[in-house]
Amino acid sequence: QIALCLRRKTMESKVQVKESSFIAPSEATPTKVLWLSPLDLLQATNGHTPMVYLYRAKADGTAFFDMARIKEALAKALVAFYPLAGRLGVDENGRIEIICNSEGVLFVVADSDLTADDFDFKPSPELGRIFVPRIEPSSIIMGIQVTLLKCGSAVLGTAIHHAAGDGLSAFNFIQTWSAFSGNAAAAAAEQHPCHDRDLLRPRSPPVVHPDALSVLFPEVAFSKQREPTAAAAFTISKDQVAALRRRCGGASAFCAVSALVWQCACAARRLPPGTRVRLVFPAEVRRKLRPPLPDRYFGNAVVRLGVARHVTASESSLASIAGHIAGAIAKVDDELVRSAIDYLELAELKKGSGVPETSTDLRVTSWVGRGSGGMPETDLRITSWLGMPVNDVDFGWGKPQVMSRADSVCAGSVYLMEDAGDEGVAVRMLLGMEAANMDTFERIVSSKRCHLEGLVHVEVLEHLKELLFVMNCEGLSINLMNVGVKGQIALCLRRKTMESKVQVKESSFIAPSEATPTKVLWLSPLDLLQATNGHTPMVYLYRAKADGAAFFDMARIKEALAKALVAFYPLAGRLGVDENGRIEIICNSEGVLFVVADSDLTADDFDFKPSPELGRIFVPRIEPSSIIMGIQVTLLKCGSAVLGTAIHHAAGDGLSAFNFIQTWLGVARHVTASNFSSPAALASVAGHIASAIAKVDDELVRSAIDYLELAELRRKGISIMAPETTADHLRVTSWVGRGSGGMPETDLRITSWLGMPVNDVDFGWGKPQVMSRADSVGTGSVYLMEDAGEAARAASPCACSWAWRLPTWTRLSACFMQTLRRKAARLQLDASSGRQNALQCPLYIFFFENLIRGFLRKLEHIILENE
Template sequence: MVLKISSMVFKVKRHKHELVKPSNPTPNELKLLSNIDDQLGFRYHVPLIFLYRYNPSMLGKDPVQVIREALSKTLVFYYPFAGRLMECSNGKLMVNCNGEGVMFIEADADVTLDDFDNNFVPPFPCFDELLYNVPGSDGIIDSPLLLIQVTRLKCGGFIFSLRMNHTMSDGSGISQFLKALSELANEAKEPSILPMWCRELLCAREPPKVTCIHREYQQLPPDTKSNFIHHSFFFGPKEIAAIRALLPHHLSKSTSFKILTACLWRCRTKALQWKNSNEEIRLLCIVNARCRLNPPLPEGFYGNTVVFPAAVTTVGKLCGRPLGYAVELVKNAKNEATEEYVHSMIDLMETNGRPCFTRSGSFVVSNISKASLKDLDFGWGKALYGGVAKAGLGDIPGVSVYMHFTNSKGEQGRVVPICLPINAMERLEKELDNILKANNNGKMILRSNF
């Protein structure tokens, strides 16, 4: 279930970085971000990576040139991405749509996709070379909102890497932008879904009213620093069935997301070996609020629409009680994300200084397995892998993103990158193996204390 990590090393030759601007004039204006966009917890960059094989039908076409030209055209529609963030005196963010452009890097690597030995999962070898951090480009204020690198490979394939300022979009929003980019790369005249700004729909009410309890924003002392490693885990139908078998009948019908999340939270907590069993810990479920709002947001909206309802318990309760206890906590947390909860959170940002979500003792999970990032096609076919480049987001290690994945056996499921201290990662693998290990009769051997 734990997926093999590639340790290969290769060289990347980069051309001088450049700014790609909209191909036609765009409005020069200021646009306010929403109260969800500009919270402190989103002021970091999200790296994504997509791997593509050589396609004989694209002979003579250069992916760098195709994507660069499509990017310039796409920025005509998504022109705020070509701007720069500004911060008002009260901490509110706005986009200066000045058309400065997106940072773009052309590169070549002395490696083939076969050298990856089908290990197309995070963490990727030499990723810092595949998405080079141009000095001065990684700030939040007055820095490029996107950085893109296209790296040609010796086999004729290529790697498309992207870094996005999270204040501009969530997973659904950047998926919409990338779909538009791929459509224009395939010679469409305009995106099939035209972008809509409409960030004012997610600003505070007048007057603001915090009507819900938001324990996901309780401010606690930060966790101690440690040496972290990244591994990816695959969960297909067999793995989900093994976890489901641990639950009583009334919970065994729960969604695979809730079951997997409860299991990972419990196993991860055990692996971390908290010293105090009374320590309060949290699971933050990132919930897409688009479908919670009435009237709904317009189809082309590409801003952040996620909330973080928290399941809160103690180490002793989570690890000492049956897995069903954790499943109930996950279900209750997700059910909290009502329309009123969303507006209450937006008002909290207005009245409490846009706090960051609770990092200490938190495990944050996001499910983008339905975002179809692997379907991104610039003309060379679908990506072998498309999704986040690593576990954790920004400087927050306790974040895991679930992505759709097909393993080497052709089984479809989810790949989950996880970031933990080295010893804790080893213990996590053992915890999960104890759930999924089969005996000679083909039955699951399960830990008695689950």
């Protein structure tokens, strides 16, 4: 706290005020007292709204923030918006009013030794203290400060009292002011604002419709004690907004984005099923009245609406939530607005008469107060500036790079606006959230945005998975923990250096060479089970031939790839989700990502053991991850080449992937690819592994498919006959999750690629010297494949021992498992003897080394016996 306080004081001290004055209208304006409507009084308690705009200086030397020009434009704009140059006052009954006396707007000029990079421009009180003028006395309606930064940029800070007008009114004034600076003639021709606030006078006598209070002024209890709050800014792209609106049945951008934020907030806050949650938001009513208010009405023309629902075990769909919000907006008509005005007027009269307030009156006062704390975790407040000229503030040197509030945003408050960088199509949100929940909220929002682009990792229940699992570090990180800080730094620097030595020369998409079916491919439960594993990265190392034969002819490879995709067309499609959130493949022939790179590295720089480093260097980065397949060819300095592939597991298993690779290379060699069949079913063999394999039949497979389908239905909250237990849920979720760590020491997982054309990947210049996975292999994971250096794998005719007659992978698995059990038992004895602390030290790694050595000794013994 002391450090932050000192930093704040230091930064404030680096801003020096050079000038402070009042700018009055350039022409005579009406001198009168402006009566404020009940909607104005409702907002008056919010005080001044601080905003900041960041402008970057242009490199062309154009005049930048000419103070004389800005002041002249401000004086001209105030002629039409003269209430802003007045002062706040109160009448004999204590009712707030605006005294239009042309005393002027506070205008401050400052400079600073700070730069734009010293700030992230997220909502914070620090921005307000540095870049927004201090309003003294508070009867001043508007203040402006221009701060010139050391880097050449400038920050415009404004503070307009909410009694003067709502967000649309304020932004219309700022836009008019900037227009006078850039094009005075065009600004003068604009329609003048309407200051007739009698249009929102209460009826006589006031009448409140009985149904109005069901959606108006929801009671919100602000906590007096402020919880630690974090602020963040997110942007939802144009394409994401379009996809979100489609998911919400064509709802407006406000309803769709609000539904997304509300759903994510409930998930991040981990609210239990049955909790009643509420969303409150202001609704602009200029066109809801009969007759409508003028478009340029200057004042507060918003009413507060509320929507409530209950959290369910399976969260409501976005379309359903957006429908609730749209339903509340649809209720806003002339009668509801007039009832709101009359209701507020009655509350104001009761307050002035000295009659004690009732709980109904608190419904108003508790909502409008900002308070010093936040809202309860069951509530969310969203303020929309969508459709307003938020970023259309160009004084002649470009639009602002950043626009933001300049005060703290309490937990549960959200502001929506059009993104300055996307021509008003993308949506930018400023959000305050409990600090303890912000990381989870960011992760869930990121996951949801990914789903909108077709990302299909099943992360809807990400916050629940965190409660079920305690993830370890990935394999690489475990090794780093045992080599100390210096080792971590050295490995990190080596990784960055090696990645920087790979230069991408070409990136394109290869589509099928002929027309292919355009359809949506339904995925089976077995596909969905594997879909959470994402893309499987693989690398193949090829050595250049000494005979000078053509080596990795890119045109030839691309042509062969396009031809192979005709038959394997789903790989050229994209992943998506249907209206129920089920993953599917959209066969649209958009193509496979194909990257060509070269590098100063050599093959000897790598041992080609599975590692994330191989993936980062030799496998293309899949963005967006709705792309099903990516390929990268990296030409090394030594003349070798590395082929990296990444195929999403939702598209197929290992055999499917290797069959595609073989077909592709067969076309490249101008030969007809062989049709490879699946490995023959294993006969009855000794041991638990063989007996388990023998149990696999049609009924068991169908049962597995049905079980996974039931799990998918349960996840969606669909009622089914079979009861779900915790064990049922964990049996599925704990198996499919890759996680970032390994399995417990009592478990082992073996994946066999034996019998698959793993190394039969010859494009015409020989088979790969090395083939390997290109990611980390967690502890307890084993992959078996045929050796790339052997031409064939003929079955040995030995019959001396039962073990030697077992299929190869079954023998090795049984041997490995037996050794593992012995080591685990010994480890358990050590733990019971009080030596379990050995697991907490770097010697932990030696357990695995000794396990491998013991396995190899056992394997050697078996071979010697059979010889």
